[in-house]
Amino acid sequence: MRATSLQGRWLGGGGLALVLAFLALLALGPLLPKWAVFLMTVSLAKGLVALGLLLLMRAGLVSFGQGLYYALGAYAGGVAAERYGVGDAAAMLGLGVLAAAAVAAVLGLLLARYRSIFFAMLSLAFSMILYGLLVKTSALGSTDGFNVAPRTVAGFALDVGGGRYRVMVLAAVAVLLCGLGMNALLRSHLGRLAPAIRDNELRVEYMGASVRSAVHLYLVAAAGLAGLGGALTALAVGHIDPEMAYWTTSGEFVFVTILSGTGSVAAPFLGALALELLRSFAYEHAPNTWQMVVGTAMLAVILFLPSGLWSVFARRRAG
Amino acid sequence: MAGILQTRGLTRTFGAVTAAADITLDLAEHSVVGLIGGNGAGKTTFINLVTGYLKPTAGSIRFEGREITSLSPRQVTRLGVCRSFQIPQLFDSLTAWENLLVGLGIVAHGKGPFRSALEGERPEQAADDLLARFRLGDWRDAAASVMPEGVRKLLDIAMAMVVRPRLLLLDEPTSGVSSEEKFALMDLVLPAIQAERTTVLFVEHDMEIVRRYTQRVLAFSDGRVIADGAPGAVLDDPGVRKYVVGLEDPRPGGAPC
Numbered sequence: 001m002r003a004t005s006l007q008g009r010w011l012g013g014g015g016l017a018l019v020l021a022f023l024a025l026l027a028l029g030p031l032l033p034k035w036a037v038f039l040m041t042v043s044l045a046k047g048l049v050a051l052g053l054l055l056l057m058r059a060g061l062v063s064f065g066q067g068l069y070y071a072l073g074a075y076a077g078g079v080a081a082e083r084y085g086v087g088d089a090a091a092m093l094g095l096g097v098l099a100a101a102a103v104a105a106v107l108g109l110l111l112a113r114y115r116s117i118f119f120a121m122l123s124l125a126f127s128m129i130l131y132g133l134l135v136k137t138s139a140l141g142s143t144d145g146f147n148v149a150p151r152t153v154a155g156f157a158l159d160v161g162g163g164r165y166r167v168m169v170l171a172a173v174a175v176l177l178c179g180l181g182m183n184a185l186l187r188s189h190l191g192r193l194a195p196a197i198r199d200n201e202l203r204v205e206y207m208g209a210s211v212r213s214a215v216h217l218y219l220v221a222a223a224g225l226a227g228l229g230g231a232l233t234a235l236a237v238g239h240i241d242p243e244m245a246y247w248t249t250s251g252e253f254v255f256v257t258i259l260s261g262t263g264s265v266a267a268p269f270l271g272a273l274a275l276e277l278l279r280s281f282a283y284e285h286a287p288n289t290w291q292m293v294v295g296t297a298m299l300a301v302i303l304f305l306p307s308g309l310w311s312v313f314a315r316r317r318a319g
Numbered sequence: 320m321a322g323i324l325q326t327r328g329l330t331r332t333f334g335a336v337t338a339a340a341d342i343t344l345d346l347a348e349h350s351v352v353g354l355i356g357g358n359g360a361g362k363t364t365f366i367n368l369v370t371g372y373l374k375p376t377a378g379s380i381r382f383e384g385r386e387i388t389s390l391s392p393r394q395v396t397r398l399g400v401c402r403s404f405q406i407p408q409l410f411d412s413l414t415a416w417e418n419l420l421v422g423l424g425i426v427a428h429g430k431g432p433f434r435s436a437l438e439g440e441r442p443e444q445a446a447d448d449l450l451a452r453f454r455l456g457d458w459r460d461a462a463a464s465v466m467p468e469g470v471r472k473l474l475d476i477a478m479a480m481v482v483r484p485r486l487l488l489l490d491e492p493t494s495g496v497s498s499e500e501k502f503a504l505m506d507l508v509l510p511a512i513q514a515e516r517t518t519v520l521f522v523e524h525d526m527e528i529v530r531r532y533t534q535r536v537l538a539f540s541d542g543r544v545i546a547d548g549a550p551g552a553v554l555d556d557p558g559v560r561k562y563v564v565g566l567e568d569p570r571p572g573g574a575p576c
Contacts, residue, residue: 189424189425189427189428192417192420192421192424193421193424193425195410195412195413196410196413196421198412199409199410199411199412199413200408200409200410200411202408203408203409203410203478204421204425205391205392205393205396206370206392206393206396206401206402206408206479207396207421207422207425207426207478207481207482208393208396208397208425208426208429208482209393209425209428209429210393
């Protein structure tokens with residue numbers, strides 16, 4: 001009774017869904033056409049960024065600047081690979097996470113003081129500063145960016161025939177670990193504090209906890225996830241450019257999080273996949289008006305599924 | 320009895336308004352003290368000063384012999400001073416049980432994340448115990464946002480008791496509660512608090528409540544202590560009757576409005 005009450009209100013079961021989806025992906029992966037493997041890998045990578053936003057949104061914070069960490073993760077991994085000969089994809093991902101988390105640890109000193117629209121605009125401003133720097137830095141390819149081609153993944157060769165499949169497996173492993181880790185975090189003391197902070201910061205302080213420290217930790221965790229997502233995208237696409245830090249990229253992550261809902265750690269990946277599929281098909285069938293199709297879909301979700309796509313599953317289970 | 324709280328020359332001004340003027344007082348441990356005064360007398364300001372929400376313009380506050388004047392509400396709470404609010408401050412989207420559980424988690428975590436995991440008391444059980452003690456069992460799984468005001472008041476006080484404070488400051492615990500329910504509320508709340516041997520100071524407008532439940536009364540007017548002593552003596556003090564209770568017509572000549 002207690003466990004269901006906790007899960008129902010604070011979190012839908014998402015861990016089991018993630019494990020099942022992971023096993024299904026491993027089993028079906030070799031049968032998928034190349035375009036689907038690519039689409040799935042990018043969805044998983046972007047879902048990681050949305051997973052970080054889910055944590056922030058549970059605390060009542062909406063960041064319009066996750067592109068900052070997304071781009072940082074990609075550039076840190078890419079520069080390590082192309083300039084310093086770090087050939088292993090797993091090492092690239094690790095560097096991406098570290099770079100993004102380290103920058104968030106510093107920026108968080110300022111960001112953790114702000115809420116609502118001020119927090120959103122300040123995070124957006126920081127991401128646009130990085131965009132401006134990247135566009136002007138010719139050593140990093142300016143607006144063109146540069147290509148990334150790692151040679152191995154955790155010791156296995158990456159550039160043989162099934163290379164793309166292996167990147168997808170790498171992304172799936174990362175998603176499984178991060179998803180289960182986030183599930184554990186949300187059920188821990190620190191995770192339970194998030195909705196309390198959203199509801200009443202004054203009371204949290206009067207219970208003896210530091211709101212600012214908790215928000216700072218959420219920012220670093222969300223940034224680490226965005227960095228990982230960025231580095232994975234770089235591996236999947238094989239190319240990095242400053243658009244990753246542009247505000248429309250950040251907006252897309254917010255879009256995915258609203259599309260998914262914050263009810264489960266599996267939701268962001270469902271939302272990211274839905275957006276990638278929608279965009280791909282819209283782009284193919286209505287190349288000039290695909291944004292209109294995506295926008296209409298968003299409107300429909302907000303009107304008919306205000307708690308996001310995941311609420312369809314949650315509702316079915318409750319009923 | 321040893322004094323648990325001492326204030327010395329506590330003063331706080333907001334521009335030209337003096338909300339606390341040279342307040343010097345000692346609170347005895349395990350006592351129940353009433354704080355009375357008209358609107359704007361500085362009662363809530365006093366609570367805000369003691370709990371670190373406001374910083375005094377001058378003067379000092381000591382709790383159990385320790386200087387706490389410059390500490391934040393968070394630090395003061397950790398030392399063992401907590402408060403309730405005139406307007407209940409709850410986590411509105413969470414249930415009563417979850418509200419307490421979040422609080423208990425904060426307290427356990429304050430002892431260190433590893434120690435709290437090793438210690439025996441389960442926070443889930445502790446939350447249920449608190450609900451029972453404050454007779455909130457029926458509201459266990461209701462969201463705080465849908466509770467009636469009296470229930471929110473009770474939960475607000477239960478939240479303050481989560482930290483097991485040694486000094487509890489209640490800001491108008493019976494406001495918004497109907498006059499016939501006030502005594503029942505105090506009969507429930509005070510024993511639950513005193514079972515923890517917590518010292519209580521509460522702000523109150525109902526003089527019958529003050530007379531019945533306190534051992535000592537402080538009367539504030541314009542940020543000053545105008546009377547301090549046993550309830551009978553303070554409530555019969557002419558100054559208190561004039562400025563706080565309002566029994567004597569303060570208008571010169573009694574001219575009609």
